[in-house]
Amino acid sequence: MKAFNFITPYRVEKPRKNGITMMLDKGMGLRVLEDLMEVSGEYIDFAKLGWGTSALHDRELIQNKAEMYLSYDVNPYPGGTLFELAYMKNKFSEFLDESDKLGFTAIEISDGSTIISPEERRNIISKTKERGFTVISEVGKKNPQDDCKLDTEDRVKLINSDINAGSDRILIEAREGGKGIGIYDECGNIKEDELEILAKTNMEKIIWEAPLKNQQTDLILKFGPNVNLGNIAPEEVTSLETLRRGLRGDTLGKLDI
Numbered sequence: 001m002k003a004f005n006f007i008t009p010y011r012v013e014k015p016r017k018n019g020i021t022m023m024l025d026k027g028m029g030l031r032v033l034e035d036l037m038e039v040s041g042e043y044i045d046f047a048k049l050g051w052g053t054s055a056l057h058d059r060e061l062i063q064n065k066a067e068m069y070l071s072y073d074v075n076p077y078p079g080g081t082l083f084e085l086a087y088m089k090n091k092f093s094e095f096l097d098e099s100d101k102l103g104f105t106a107i108e109i110s111d112g113s114t115i116i117s118p119e120e121r122r123n124i125i126s127k128t129k130e131r132g133f134t135v136i137s138e139v140g141k142k143n144p145q146d147d148c149k150l151d152t153e154d155r156v157k158l159i160n161s162d163i164n165a166g167s168d169r170i171l172i173e174a175r176e177g178g179k180g181i182g183i184y185d186e187c188g189n190i191k192e193d194e195l196e197i198l199a200k201t202n203m204e205k206i207i208w209e210a211p212l213k214n215q216q217t218d219l220i221l222k223f224g225p226n227v228n229l230g231n232i233a234p235e236e237v238t239s240l241e242t243l244r245r246g247l248r249g250d251t252l253g254k255l256d257i
């Protein structure tokens, strides 16, 4: 039983469709991960082993980490950048084979640093789906100068086309920093117009990358405790859960929970 259970607001439990939290794992060791899972595993739905970090560790460690995540019902997956590298090297099917063998259950398809034609993107999404992975496709470019060339209409088109091709979730790029990219301005504040338009596409499927606390708070206040959020730092997972439940001043008494 949880401490103070008589005042803690309830939130939908896993497996959940909404209120998804995606955590960014930047190369944690197994013991740190075990500790984290023990205290926060129930608040995490997906764990992304950021960009190419999983390629720097022994296969056995990655397998053990994936197993640990799965034992807490957390879906582990490799960073979109690693997929992009595999794609550039013409090793997409080997990438899926290896991901499967390592125990990853989801795959991120992104073009943050590469160029992939819309047709190719749709093919890749459906092939990944056919292989039995949960598909998370990302919309946005890593370089702010390239990202700002994508207007809102382009993003809406991409979201809809990815969903039609079979994506389970659409990730809105904000990187680890969360500034000057996607729905955020240079200070990391939300660009309301952009947010409103993207939110009209399919809120259930969208995961907003929101690495900063002000972003998490604003999105929770706007869309409620069960908004899907990603790129959450491991040490911020419990903190985010308090925001979702009104257990922190920023949202206390302000949520319908």
Ligand SMILES: C=C(OP(=O)(O)O)C(=O)O
Pocket: 024, 048, 049, 050, 051, 052, 078, 079, 080, 081, 082, 108, 110, 112, 138, 173, 174, 175, 176, 209, 231
């Ligand atoms: C962390 C990110 O990069 P990657 O998907 O390459 O891990 C991201 O896109 O937010």
Ligand SMILES: O=S([O-])[O-]
Pocket: 051, 142, 174, 175, 176, 177
């Ligand atoms: O490389 S990152 O921060 O998406």
